[in-house]
Amino acid sequence: MNNRFNKLSLFFYKNSIWFVIVLLIILGAEIYYLKDNFKVNTDLRALFRGTNETVMKLEKMEERVGSYSNILVLVSSPDRKKNIEFLSLLEKEIKDDSKIRFIDFDRDVSYLEERGLLFLPLEEIKEIESEVKKSLAGGVENVLSFGLESESEKEDETVPSFTDEDIDKFSRKVEKYKKKYNIRRYFETEGGTIIAMKVRPSGSDTSVSETKALVDYLESEVEKLNPSSFGVEVEVGGFFRNKIKEMEAINSDIFSTLIMCIVLLSLTIIYYFRSLRSLLIIFFPLSAGVITAAAAMQYFLGDFNIISAFSFAILYGLGIDSGIHLLSRYGEEKEKGSAPHIAMASCYRNLLSAVFSGALTTAIAFFALFFIEFKGFSDFGLAASIGVVTSFIAITVFFPAFVFFNEKIVPLKIRTRKITVLPIIYGALSKRPILLIGLMILLTIASLGALKYIEIEYDFDRLSFPNKYDPQSLSMRYVSGIKKDKTDEISTGLPSYILTDSIEETEDVSRALDVIKEEQPYPIRFKNYFSIFSFVPSDQEEKLRVIRRIKR
Template sequence: MGEKRWSERFEGAMGQLAARSHRRPVQALVVAVVLTLLGAYFARNLTLSADFVGLLPKAFPSVQDIEKLRKRFGGQGNVVVVGMGAEPEALKRFADDMAPKLAMLSEIRYVNFQRPRAFFDEHSLYYVDLEDLKTIQGRIDARITWEKEQANPLFVRLDESAPPSVDFSDIEQKYTGRANQRLSGQGDLYYLDPAEGMVVLMAKPRGSAADLSYSKKVVTQVEDFLAQQDLSKYGPGFKTAVTGTFKKKIDQQRVIVGDLARASTLAMVLLLVYLAFHFRSALSVGFTMLPVVAGLGWTYGFVGLAYGQVNLLTGFLAAVLGGLGVEHGIHLLGRYGTLRSEGMNSEAAVHESFRHTGFSALIAALVAALTFLSLAMSEFRAFREFGIIAAVGMLVSIFSYLLILPALLGLASRFGWSPRVHQSSSGPMALLGRWLPRSYRGVAVGVGVAVVALISQSYRISFNYDSRTLEDYKQASAVLDQKVNDILGYSQTPVVVLTDSREMEREVVRQLEARKTARGKDSTIDFVGALEDLVPRQQTEKKAVLEAIHAKLGKLDPERLPEDTRAVLTRALNMSKAQPFTQEDLPTSVRHQFESLDGSTGGVVLVYAGGGVSLSDGEGTRRFSKEVRGLQMPDGSQVSAAGEALILADILDMVSREGPRILAAAVLSVLGAMWLTLGRLRTALICMVPTLLSVAGLVGLMALLDLQFNYLNIMVLPVLVGTTVDAGVHLVQRLGEPGADFISVYAETGRAITGGLLTSAIGFVALVLAKHPGLNSIGDLANLGFGLNLIIVLLGFPALLLLVERWRRKHGAASDEPAQEA
């Protein structure tokens, strides 16, 4: 009883505060305007960040590793210039002309436009182990001896044995896939695709792609440079395009910002259209929207103070919070209109509306806020910030209605305005309210069977780890970037292992090569490269063997050899002339890839993904991250690879691990909040029934529709728990009032519930039209959940309450509180 008295006192306080604002509207509105101006001031410099790295806590090893990488090695990826629409010779001339000019731009460190094949072909025998090199020498010696014997007319061979083989494919196979081979590449010397008519130049910027302003600066510099060039000399159809990591970051940001603007605008338009239909009054629409707009201003003022920027999810909260906030206005203004039509004066109607309906709205907002705060448990910053900002927004929306709506109604009533009242005795809700008491058994069974059937399919649901389905890969720069990767033969963005010594470099390469060999076809590593590994050991010993091979081959007359043997031995003759080399002798284009920002080399190991794994494929990235992490050094230290791909792997692991815990926390926090505010555990459980059935049924519906969870849309489940529970609260609270008539209560409350759920869904409807597939998936899932909840709360839940009430009557139970005691 003590808890009940506490809730009654809180109801009374809300009614009194609303009445005070009604009596002193000017003062209340002045306070609201000041708060709104402050919110706008603090929100004025908000920016949108779509950087993956910023979505994890800074304490995460993968985040710390990538920050070290950026400070020492610079950003990953390139600004890629593509020339296309010309003959191969013209494309090569373009590359030759543009490469040195691009390299002179202030933000470009170097330009790579040719494969270093000549150097690696010439020195390829130095990459063969000494024992294998001696094996090659032995085979060549045996063949030379055999050829000399064949050329000697006095020599008689007693058998018809085959000549000694000079096939070295078995030895070559041992070294296939090494960094020197992969970096030298196949095909043309230039990064050229004759079939596509494309040539590629890769410009390495000085800064990081994570800095959006820098990305815009360097891409603009390159695009302006290309615009100033006379490209007509390369052919009439010749043109250029820019792609690469830096360009894709800008395009992705532009898509998200465009989606943000469209979603917010569309949500606002849809809200206004619905409210106009719902109230049939322009002033009622204004009275509902002004507190929402003010509340959003206050909320984003808090965001500006607390975070200074929004991320992929929090950027769209305005549309979502707008829809959720309008729901309170629909209930409050609808109840106010009903009370005025019953003869109450304006102040009394405001007092009564906020005392009962306002308290129910507060419960709903508090419950939603606690649900959103369950997301704040996540280490995933996108979820944590979404949860905190949404929780603040829900509570702020109630305060804005408490401050502004009574003041607006107070001013309007002084000029003789009264709301247009929807007749509860007519309309579809009234018809449904009269039909349900006659057909509640069939409805309860039908809805129950349907929900159970949906829940039975929940086991089929799966988690989609492929981030490619969540990004806009239809962008021209993304499509072109994939073609560039095909031309290169490997990814432009390897992950990086930073080391402190040459010995550590070699040890990292050794361990990664061993892991690749151990996993065989299941390995996710394509190849591993390090400067120290690109300079082979025992070059002096190898040089002696090569000199011996060269001396013997030089005594042969190639014209007297069979054609197949001649080609092999001629190639061996040319390769055996190569001299030992150091890091300084490596091609500049190769050394540049291992340079730190200060120009020093060494300490960098590049690891390229392979085995059919794309670093945008979440499941493949998770396997890749396990293969390249946790390298134990002889001194006891441990090193790991760093890169955005590993950030993605951490995010996927975190979300899949935290999802069930967050959902459980959301349900328990909602139950606790409702128990505290409603005063009875039984009442709280009853109010949660529609929400729990909706969420469980949604999972099964997703399986039937072949929809999957992903690391963005999984947050919809706890959000639905918090945003749909208020429908049950409003219905149970009103039906529990003494003397409540089911038909009239259902008609009035059902109409408000429908409007509330529709407006809540509107914010998510806007996401359905976004170009970003990840945001689409959030919109799809949320709207399916709202639709399912609408059916359950308008049909199944009332039918269940009626069924329980009739059962209680039949068994002689008291029936004066059918809903609250059900």
């Protein structure tokens, strides 16, 4: 075995320049490939397997109804007419674009306005009928009496009259219900100083790249219209803007975290080995392993998701251990006066099995995540396990070549910093095994007790970028306004969708939702729903009969 390591070490020593050239070629080719092909799939569905029930339902719904969320274009100014004028011009410019499915802005509500009485409860419509009948009866009685009733009869008169005030009262009730069902021409609040246009994308709602493309397009069209010439302020995106910012922050964090990791590790290596060359010796083979894993994942499995993309920053932290151990041990062997290839053979003979065991157990631990249903962690585990393996192989193969290449240029002087604190602590505790065991037991008990204080954060808003919901933004002002006005509630809640297979099923579901909205049996408040039967009130036939009698 010793002879085998010696021969292998001598082979690396003689051919070190070729190994360095091969490594640089591989590294360059992989970087070139990733430059054009490395992609992070920001579609949230990429975090789940295709057999996931939620994903399947989402795909089924998109197949039937297309996209289901809106991008808001909000305009604000003191002049309501200017707001409407600007959005009307914008609608003309963008309505035929293929990225847009439809636009909800200037709504024709005349049909609903003309039938506003239908939105009153049946009891109130019957009350109107009763008042009308009494008023008409009183009028007929007055005509037939020829105005000859006595003063006492006039004083005792109790026949109600249907006055303009009564009409106004019932008109206000009709307006109340029209407001409740959002039967208004425009989506507006704060007296029309903020007006919204809802743009429905033609692409997928979960694809951030498609959403960003549409938001960028809308912003460019807004700029062409020159909002300042209208005296209006415009905000494009609404809460979709937050989703785009979150994805941009994630993409930025992937690279910033990787760079920060490399910088900190570089400073640590330079400090510990007191040499810049030690950094190159460790980082080139390690980078080859990490980038090989990235290229292999991208080529064979496709795009990374927003979680698995973070695995490579972790791989630098995990893989660098092997390089540090090997270089440190090589320095110790050289201090004994051994020739470079003899020192390397002794280093590998004594340390390679331990480094291999560490890499193997780490790779197995990460690979266990592959079997999790959540694809975000599954891909993360696969990428990390592949990265640990490729890093170990790259370091094992190319580390000796880089050491020998540097030795041939200028002999290495590896002067590691001596860490004296840990040996002192270890020596003191090893002489007192009972104390050591007692401390470990106390630490274990304390750790178990601390488990109950561990909380899982389920509020994704707290995991997002700072000032996500800026109260001064138009989107937040709009949401606050419609909440106060109790209109357009579909823009303020968390929408769910129910697909039915027939008009009868739709009616049954609508009436069941009416009951839930009335009784509120669940902890989460059910605000409202919209279906075709939102505008086909219950008891409609009976209401129509009463209204016909009133009109007669």
